[in-house]
Amino acid sequence: MAYVPLADQEQELHHPHSWVTKYVFSQDHKVIAIQYGSTAVAVGVVALVLSLLMRLQLGFPETFSLIDPSSYYQAVTMHGMIMVVYLLTALFLGGFGNYLIPLMVGARDMVFPFLNMLSYWVYLVSVIILMASFFAPGGPTGAGWTLYPPQTSMAGTPGHDWGIILMLASLAVFIVAFTMGGLNYVTTVLQARCRGLTMMRLPLSVWGIFTATVLGLFAFPALFVAAIMMAFDTLLHTSFFMPAIIEAGQPLDTAGGSPILFQHLFWFFGHPEVYIVALPVFGLVSDIISTHARKNIFGYRMMVWAIIAIGGLSFIVWAHHMYVSGMNPYFGFFFATTTLIIAVPTALKVYNWVLTLWEGDIRMNVPMFFAIGFIFTFIHGGLTGLFLGNVVIDLPLSDTYFVIAHFHMVMGVSPVLVFFAAVYHWFPLMSGKMYNETIAKWHFWLTFLGAYAIYLPMHYLGFLGVPRRYYALGSTDFIPESAQALNANITIAALIVGAAQLLFLFNIIWSLKNGKKAEHNPWGSASLEWQTPDVPPVHGNWGPKLPSVYRWAYDYSVPGAHQDFIPQSTPEADEPTVDEQHFDPDHDQSKADI
């Protein structure tokens, strides 16, 4: 499997001939990656603005109430769905997956370039459909991003007529786009690796993206059928998810369906989705930490198996989102157990990141700031997951701000910090320019500290019992006035963090034109994507001859080597190799005579 003779043959690449085929309808994975990434970020900015509108409402309900209850729930819904699916999934798989897979596996492109192009344009269509719902009569759906029936199509929910249909259509189209891209990523990793690049020599970025894509190919179909069934319920008045119910005093003509069935389908997709985002993040951050610590990733094999184990386990934990859903409560025993088991491989990944720093030679470059910031936020978000996963603790905390705080730490802040780390890390490769370091560091501090100021206190609102998805707290006997003051502070922190992202956008756009010219492989990275003859790599990536690989991607600070890294493409004859011995735990490599 490792060696694909075809890859070495002269290939007829479909070289672009015009500006349109080069930059618009491009089949080059790098252009497609940037199209995917920019679209995702653009739609992410919409979701960010929605979150700030919600924060203003929550923080200053009397003075800065810019939205009515209806728009609040629409903002809740669109913010969540955009961030999870249209931003994070598209960004890490469509963006980084596209950019890095062919370069990291030493291929000229994805194996199906046309399909790859199609994937982006179909994704764009899904985004346009989604955005169209803002302009549809009644506006976008306000059912919450989980789209739980029966309320999705009922009169008491904003966007119950047009909004929900556009949402379901958009999701279905997105899944088509994802499938086109996903099949490409998986096939490319399996079939297009260059000579010598065994699976166990792949950078963890590729492992993370590859495994996440496999998860997506299994998980998204569940969402797809759920969306189709819900569209039937809404348009054709079937009863897949609809029992006999009353709408505004009148009985609906539905019977026998189960709202909980939808929740099972949704979370059968929804939980793996967490790891569809997280696994690429794990991979990218592993490579960034290793490179800037000038040290191999610690416990590579364990890291690979942890990715696979987490991926596998992620399919049998979904009902931990449903402990208090009214499903048979005896399921709680099983799902609590599987959920807490998943903590073990996840914790190992954290240990190994920190142990990679141990005895390293850490370069505090901007990507490293974000990567270490990620370790901190991910530890925090991971540990609070142990509260929610441990079924009984879900009784008081489910549907409170603790849940919001938990998943924003683990699935919002953490991946986004890695996104920034990865953009800063690969920006010199993608653009051939360097970013402005001062602005980037300001961006880091404001984002990292600001995000913690938002989410740490939010957990405590959850302990208090403040429910999520409340447009206003109203009067209660258990929420003190001080909670409102805390909410105001959280809003201020959120506004600062939101504004800080302008630094990032400015830095990237400004540096594209005015940035210092980047030297070749500025971080001294050993992995293959930095070894292209041209920077940025041109169409076809490798010039006339494909690279060959002789070692894993983490030969940093190898004793006896000429410099503190050895590119994967360096033959054994030119530099020492410890490949044969480096999996021997009792062998003290530092003293090895090599």
Add this chain to the structure above:
Amino acid sequence: MALAVVIVILVVGSIIFHFASPWWFTDIAADWGTVDFVIDVTFWVTGFVFIAVNLFLAYCVWKFRQAPGHKAVYEPENSKLEVSLSVVTAVGVVLMLAPGLFVWATFVSPPDDAYDVEIIGSQWQWQFRYPGADGVLGTADTQYINEANPWGVNPEDPNGQDDVVIDGNEMHLPVDTDVRGLLRSKDVLHNYTVPQFRVKMDMVPGLVSYLWFRTTASGSYDIMCEEMCGIAHFMMRGNVVVEPRADFEAWLAQQPTFAETQSVAAPSVAAGQQAYAACATCHGPNAEGNQALNAPRLAGLQSWYLERQLNYFKTGVRGGQNDSNGAMMAPMAMGLDDNAIRNLSAYIASLPARPATGTITDADIDNGARIYSRNCAACHLDNGEGTWYTDAPHLAGMSDWYFVNQINNFRQKIRGAHANDLYGEQMVWMATAMADQDEVEDVAAYLNSLR
């Protein structure tokens, strides 16, 4: 370097915040101290990991920062270390999971002799049902739900006849009692949460879910809906009063049984007509209202709504401080007994509803329509006729000046904030959908234009 210091500060700061935070679990009012125990255990384990791993992280960032002559050590893996870390982690997981599962086992199996109470959720109200003398709840189903039977109790089931039914947002429970809540929903997903009880469960249309708890402390606690249920989700509030058994029994005895609610004699419209003579002075012979006397049009309002408002005026829920117009109404309602209120309401509801003349001239009716359809129609319906189901009064064609007046009262919490106004707080907050006075008038004009 700076980052190492910041991580240490964040760790220490988080610990300080944790202990200094005034935001913490409410005082527990149910016998679920075991849940709090599992939370404590989880805090200790995760707290230890949080501190240990982050301090180690900070140490590495500081100690192994780039320095001249410094070189990283090449150490691809260390199986012994990795295995022992896995084992330690697994032990930590077991420490948290084991007590968690034990407590869950008690939660999923309520005691056999627990007191059954049915809790019903609907958009955006609560209803309750208690077993009658036979100790058994009758069957219920969505198909039986109508204005006279909002609980959906099966009228054919003999077990249900003596069930005590509550059509309101307040339930009572005896203290020191195992209670099993049987949860039903009439429309969408809802959730029954009382923070002080520590437990919650979704209410799902089409099935009966349950939770149980042993009440341990008397008091009055908020019931919150914690599963998103539509636009007024955040205002789906109720109240549970936990009290000594004797008080509870006395309260229960005052509540109607299902059979009683089904056999109430029809109110006398004729008697209501006679009594209305006193009202006609201000509200007009056909209850068409009179702005000069601050008397709104009443014709068109539903009888259940009129009854409730008259009771509010009578008991001081409305017409209190700052409500000068309401204060004129309050003494009028004082002299009415329950029967008189029913008769009067039935008569007014029977009057022909002729739209009130509009008084607002320069409003943007389209904007009013937009705001109304987005935020108000969910309860008051698209045509503004209101419905018993959401406790929403008829609004179409009513006096626009009075609407403006009342919305302003809601916004200033003159109306709707009284502890016994179980439905009014929803309007306090929904009224914020109209951003300013102009928008209030836009909606008022729109409603006045509806026929």
